[in-house]
Amino acid sequence: MPEPSISTRWSLARRVVGVLAALLVTVLIVYLGRSGYRDVRGDGLSFLDSVYYSVVSLTGAGYGDITPVSATARLADVVIIMPLRVLFLIVLVGTTLELLSERSRQAFRAYKWRSRVRNHVVVVGFGTKGRAAVKTLLGDDEVEPNHIVVVDTDQDVLSAATALGLVTVHGSGTRSDVLRVAGTQRARAVVVATNRDDSAVLVTLTARELAPEAHIVASVREAENVHLLKQSGANQVVVSSETAGRLLGMATSAPAVVDVVEDLITPETGLAIAERPVETGEEGGSPRHLGDIVLGVVREGTLYRVDSPEVDAIEPGDRLLYVRKVTPADQRE
Structure with a gap:
């Protein structure tokens, strides 16, 4: 599912910074006013003692081995340290609740999407070929962005797909559970655009098992593997290396023909x-x-x-x- 505008990790990082800032302020206040605190051992407070007292105070542990005795120290404890303790606990509890609620929201959005989506297109692999396929689908106005599901193992690639408004699923297209999350069993078409021919065969086999009626288009590098894709259930197979080779050969003798072919396959x-x-x-x-x-x-x-x-x-x-x-x-x- 598309990520929210503010990621959970960024929100968590901001909260951690806030907690550390609250702890640092408390340590400075205690250390600067260390003369107003008493240790059970009778000696003065070191910087480490100030850190220790700040941590146990903010977390609510309060072992009582270090206590404020002067009026100034007690006033600082009431006016400054106590609000910081409340803020510290709110941040901790709030972070936990936000992480749990965000997972619940993500699960609910995924369930809601899977229950409604039909006749969408699943694109396995969002490399050069997968991006070009999606660009063509969007350029021809055949499919809405939220009806294209991209499956890939690279999170950076999925982030780029999310920026286009596409639905993304992190995982390998060779696994049936990943393709089920992508709703392959209800898809009208599956585009297999992996970088390896053996992966393309496995993806095609898995997709055909889940979606017997879907139109599966696969890309392979070598022509000798076309029959494997056909036997695996692909309706159409595109040989990328031979197609590029033919265009290169034609360009040496009839470059205008190559220009026309590129014009025809470029919808823009x-x-x-x-x-x-x-x-x-x-x-x-x-x-x-x-x-x-x-x-x-x-x-x-x-x-x-x-x-x-x-x-x-x-x-x-x-x-x-x-x-x-x-x-x-x-x-x-």
Whole structure:
């Protein structure tokens, strides 16, 4: 769950500083007025004795082996040390209650969120690939930030995700209990963006077991591991190293092609690949004769290229993959 604006650790640190300040003030008062105190041993108070008396006085122990005897010392004890003792106890009790109540609030928020959230997206791994996936989801306005759950083991990474308004879960995506906390069993999609292929396989297996109907997309570095991800339950697998290698190879002979491809997969500017339902007036026509540049047709979950004979005529319920131009209004959104 997103952390509150003031963290519990920072609040606790401030309270510790307050307690130490109260103790220091008490020690100085006792040490400066040490002539007005009597020790059972009969000798004067040392600095250590002043610290000892301050600690037992503020904590309420009060063993009686050191007592104020002069009028000045007793007045200081009533006017200064007694309020400091009350403040000291309030800080200790208040800190304990705040820690307990904060844990209860966090548990309640997590329970409330898990009981309500449905059809969200779980992103396992918030490195370069995971961040890009989340950025695309947010840029296309497909998912609200509070319907994206990031799972990672790096707390600094999770803090960055929280700053974006995302829900975060600390832990390894290979563990079923961690994915359950992320609500994977009710998610509509799972993005596996780990840094290692073996981890991607384990995450995919665990996610598929929890969410048989979810759409799982996984990223791997090596093409030889694609079949493992497919067998583990991934619906789609993206080979990051080979895709980058192809673009590098194309850039040496046809750099303009690489520019167009990058433009298409970058939703913020220029052109972008999008999906939309077929409009009523388009039914029965050819996808190649539409005003939009259609790349493919999705029919009953199967993707057909625009030149496939199966989609010569558009049918009700089809969805079109087309190239759209990103307008300035889209960029502002």
